[in-house]
Amino acid sequence: MTTSANGATPPLMKPRASRLKVVLYNPQAVFFTMPLALLAIGSELDPDLYEVVIIDARLDPDAENTVLSHIDDALCLGVTVLTGAPISDALRISRAAKRARPTLPVVWGGWHPSMFARECLFEKSVDVTVSGQGEETFAEIVQRLAAGRSLAGCAGCTVRLEDGTIQENPARQLAQVDGFRAHDYGLIPVERYFQLKGKRQLDFISSQGCNFRCAFCSDPFVYGRQWVGLEPVRMALRLKELWDRYRFDDVNFQDETFFTKASRVHALADQIVESGMKITWAATMRADQGIRLPDEVWVRCKQSGLRRLLVGVESGSNEVLKRIRKDIKIEQVFETAEKMLRFGIAGHFPFIVGFPDETDAHIQASLDCAKRLRSMSVDFLTPIYYFKPYPGSALVIEAVARGFRLPETLEAWAGFDYVAGEPGPWVSPEKFELIERFKFFHELAWKRVTRSKRLLQQLARYRCDKDNYRWPVEMLFTRWLVPAQRLS
Numbered sequence: 001m002t003t004s005a006n007g008a009t010p011p012l013m014k015p016r017a018s019r020l021k022v023v024l025y026n027p028q029a030v031f032f033t034m035p036l037a038l039l040a041i042g043s044e045l046d047p048d049l050y051e052v053v054i055i056d057a058r059l060d061p062d063a064e065n066t067v068l069s070h071i072d073d074a075l076c077l078g079v080t081v082l083t084g085a086p087i088s089d090a091l092r093i094s095r096a097a098k099r100a101r102p103t104l105p106v107v108w109g110g111w112h113p114s115m116f117a118r119e120c121l122f123e124k125s126v127d128v129t130v131s132g133q134g135e136e137t138f139a140e141i142v143q144r145l146a147a148g149r150s151l152a153g154c155a156g157c158t159v160r161l162e163d164g165t166i167q168e169n170p171a172r173q174l175a176q177v178d179g180f181r182a183h184d185y186g187l188i189p190v191e192r193y194f195q196l197k198g199k200r201q202l203d204f205i206s207s208q209g210c211n212f213r214c215a216f217c218s219d220p221f222v223y224g225r226q227w228v229g230l231e232p233v234r235m236a237l238r239l240k241e242l243w244d245r246y247r248f249d250d251v252n253f254q255d256e257t258f259f260t261k262a263s264r265v266h267a268l269a270d271q272i273v274e275s276g277m278k279i280t281w282a283a284t285m286r287a288d289q290g291i292r293l294p295d296e297v298w299v300r301c302k303q304s305g306l307r308r309l310l311v312g313v314e315s316g317s318n319e320v321l322k323r324i325r326k327d328i329k330i331e332q333v334f335e336t337a338e339k340m341l342r343f344g345i346a347g348h349f350p351f352i353v354g355f356p357d358e359t360d361a362h363i364q365a366s367l368d369c370a371k372r373l374r375s376m377s378v379d380f381l382t383p384i385y386y387f388k389p390y391p392g393s394a395l396v397i398e399a400v401a402r403g404f405r406l407p408e409t410l411e412a413w414a415g416f417d418y419v420a421g422e423p424g425p426w427v428s429p430e431k432f433e434l435i436e437r438f439k440f441f442h443e444l445a446w447k448r449v450t451r452s453k454r455l456l457q458q459l460a461r462y463r464c465d466k467d468n469y470r471w472p473v474e475m476l477f478t479r480w481l482v483p484a485q486r487l488s
């Protein structure tokens with residue numbers, strides 16, 4: 001608790017023991033990225049007034065009981081919800097909490113409720129949904145709940161009122177992230193995440209939103225093509241404070257487009273070098289940003305520890321890239337990849353296959369580009385995902401107009417998963433089989449292998465060269481030995 005200069009407690013501050021409890025829940029998922037969304041909204045609440053409890057189902061095998069043990073005296077339960085598998089767990093916990101305490105306000109926020117603010121409220125265990133950026137909206141919700149006031153008119157959220165009607169309040173303007181309190185990592189067991197990740201890697205978010213308009217992505221819909229980012233000196237100071245405390249080796253910037261402002265990245269790299277932090281870092285970059293980035297910034301980034309970039313390729317065909325409004329050309333991907341090679345930076349270059357109207361030739365162009373990128377460096381990975389139509393984008397509006405039916409219930413949305421789901425109606429079973437085989441042989445052809453696997457690798461390279469994936473006995477045998485990992 002803070003005290004004033006004369007030692008007296010300022011009048012508005014409550015003793016910590018009588019703070020109001022706010023419980024936040026992160027559903028089950030397979031990766032151990034720190035729950036940055038909950039950190040963001042939890043840190044924005046005044047710590048002198050509110051006690052924030054974050055429960056992460058990925059860490060807590062008995063998360064349901066932990067939630068139940070906290071809700072008796074809680075002001076509300078906030079749940080972060082991504083589309084796909086996390087919805088089932090979010091539903092399970094919200095329902096259990098409501099059963100135990102029917103008057104507990106349950107607030108859903110994050111990407112799925114941002115797209116389906118009203119629809120999520122057809123679920124009786126959810127009372128409020130928050131759309132887009134959550135810090136200010138959640139702080140106001142909590143304040144109103146604490147004061148016993150209605151949420152009617154609270155900007156940025158949709159609520160079920162007492163008479164059962166659903167009211168969509170006005171949207172909230174995107175606020176500059178510099179105005180928010182620093183994320184309080186003390187709210188989560190950082191060491192436990194390090195342990196589960198198997199490395200001392202800190203997740204950090206330095207911006208929200210994105211200025212681009214890719215037709216397959218939820219971001220333009222949720223953030224309205226706006227971008228707000230932390231000022232670099234402040235960001236470096238925050239990182240240094242965290243480094244002094246946790247001594248992490250690596251930072252994974254989880255921003256959608258970290259390189260939106262080259263000057264910001266340049267200044268941050270300078271600050272990291274000057275701070276003396278011994279770290280590496282990874283971030284996202286668009287191919288067009290890579291070629292615009294001056295060489296001196298590349299050099300500075302490398303000096304400050306940049307080790308890996310994620311550059312979304314999506315398709316190897318310029319025709320498809322135009323259609324999905326990626327606003328890059330495939331040549332730019334290779335130009336950026338060349339720079340990465342020159343500056344010694346590893347790369348993830350994800351592709352998406354199965355866009356509506358994608359032809360066999362388009363898919364082949366993607367597979368060929370993946371091969372070319374992968375052969376450039378053993379540190380260039382080219383994961384291939386299947387297109388899943390998320391609402392709010394041109395592609396989905398078109399698909400729906402042509403008869404594609406989006407899921408209608410939360411349970412159905414829970415089965416709608418980028419990673420684990422079916423490849424979508426635009427990929428034939430034969431094509432799916434071919435792509436799955438390609439993925440296997442392509443990966444084996446270029447990865448670092450022990451001497452005993454060299455022969456298998458030579459065979460895989462031969463197959464990729466010839467595009468011959470028939471009779472994949474090596475694949476079937478390997479999968480029998482090591483079953484595929486669950487991804488959601």
Ligand code: B12
Pocket residue numbers: 026027028029030031033034035036037038040041078079080081082083084085086107108109110111112130132133134135138205208217218219254255256385390417418419487488
């Ligand atoms: C880390 C991450 C993950 C982690 C999740 C970690 C966790 N907490 O469980 C993992 C790896 C598990 C994951 C999985 C998936 N992810 Co992901 N992921 C991200 C990433 C890179 C960062 C998320 C983050 O922490 N952001 C920082 C916080 C501060 O921002 P935020 O999440 O937007 O939160 C703000 C608001 O949304 C809101 N808010 C969020 N939660 C809540 C809760 C409450 C109560 C309130 C009031 C407000 C609120 O307030 C926050 C502060 O403003 C984002 C991209 C991005 N930069 O956001 C993609 C992103 C969220 N993922 C996406 C996708 C597609 C997926 C996957 C479907 C598969 C895939 N191929 O990546 C799966 C789905 C889940 C599954 N099947 O398990 C999409 C969103 C799709 C969607 N509609 O949900 C994104 C936007 C990437 C993209 N552009 O396509 N992901």
Ligand code: SF4
Pocket residue numbers: 210211212213214217218219220256257286312
């Ligand atoms: S795919 Fe990346 S660049 Fe395109 S809109 Fe989404 S976040 Fe922005």
